[in-house]
Amino acid sequence: MKKQVLASLIAVSLSPAVFAQDDEVKPFTMEGELGFISTSGNTETTSISAGIQAHQELESWSNDYILKGLYKQETVEGDDGEDIEFTSAQKFFGSAQGNYKLENPDNRLFGFASYEDDRFSNFNYQSTIAAGWNQKVLENKRHTLEYSIGPGYSFIETQDGENLDSVIVRASSAYSWKISDTAKFTQTVSTEVGSDNTKSRAESALTATISGNLSMRLSFKLDHNTNVEDDVEKLDTETAVSLVYNFF
Numbered sequence: 001m002k003k004q005v006l007a008s009l010i011a012v013s014l015s016p017a018v019f020a021q022d023d024e025v026k027p028f029t030m031e032g033e034l035g036f037i038s039t040s041g042n043t044e045t046t047s048i049s050a051g052i053q054a055h056q057e058l059e060s061w062s063n064d065y066i067l068k069g070l071y072k073q074e075t076v077e078g079d080d081g082e083d084i085e086f087t088s089a090q091k092f093f094g095s096a097q098g099n100y101k102l103e104n105p106d107n108r109l110f111g112f113a114s115y116e117d118d119r120f121s122n123f124n125y126q127s128t129i130a131a132g133w134n135q136k137v138l139e140n141k142r143h144t145l146e147y148s149i150g151p152g153y154s155f156i157e158t159q160d161g162e163n164l165d166s167v168i169v170r171a172s173s174a175y176s177w178k179i180s181d182t183a184k185f186t187q188t189v190s191t192e193v194g195s196d197n198t199k200s201r202a203e204s205a206l207t208a209t210i211s212g213n214l215s216m217r218l219s220f221k222l223d224h225n226t227n228v229e230d231d232v233e234k235l236d237t238e239t240a241v242s243l244v245y246n247f248f
Helices: 001-013
Strands: 028-039 043-057 059-077 085-102 106-120 123-139 142-156 166-179 183-194 199-211 212-225 235-246
Touching: 043 235, 106 142, 123 166, 142 183
Parallel strands: none
Antiparallel strands: 028 043, 028 235, 043 059, 059 085, 085 106, 106 123, 123 142, 142 166, 166 183, 183 199, 199 212, 212 235
C-alpha cells in the first residue's frame, strides 16, 4: 500500500500511455527513453533523443503525460579546410491530458495542454489548450483504443514574430497492441485544425523487451504544418532506435 501511495504522489508531477506486462491495472506507470547516434567521416554528426512518458490511473481520473527532446549537432569541413560545427536540430515537446471518468468509466471528459519549441521549424513556439469528449472504445488483454475530440485554442508565434493564434478543433487517437508478453505496437495520431494553420502529428512504435525492465524501441514520427514559409518543409519525419527503461 505504501508503494502505491508513493507512486500516486510521483505521478502528479509526471506521465502517453504505458501498458503493463500483466493484466493488473497499475495506479502509475512511467518509462524513460534514450537514443544516441554518432557518425564520422565526411560529415560527423551527434544526435540525442530523450523522453519520459507516464500514465496515472485513479478512481475518477485517467491521466497521460509526455516530455520529449531532440538535439543534433553536425561537423563539416569548410572550403578552407577548417571544421565547422553547427546545430541542425533542437526540439522540445511536452503535453498533459487529464480524463475525468463519468458514470460509465469508458466515457470521459478531457482537458489537454501542450507546448512545443522547435528551433529549426517555421515557428518560434506552438502551444495548445483543448477540452472535450474522450472515449475508450476497445480494451482487452491484447488491444486498447481510445479517442478524444473537442474545441480548443492554439497560441503560435512564427520565427518572424507573427502571431497566428486561433480557435481550433483537436482530435486524437491512441491504439496499443500487445503482440506478446515481450512485444507491443503503439500508434498515436492527432490533428489540430485552425483557421491559420493545421498541425498534425503521428507516431508508430514497436517495443520489444530485452531483459527485465529494459526494452528496445523502433519508432517513426511525422509532424506536419500547413502554414509555413516557402523555404521550410511542411512535413518533418524522424526515425529512431532507442532504449526504454520501465521505472514502474
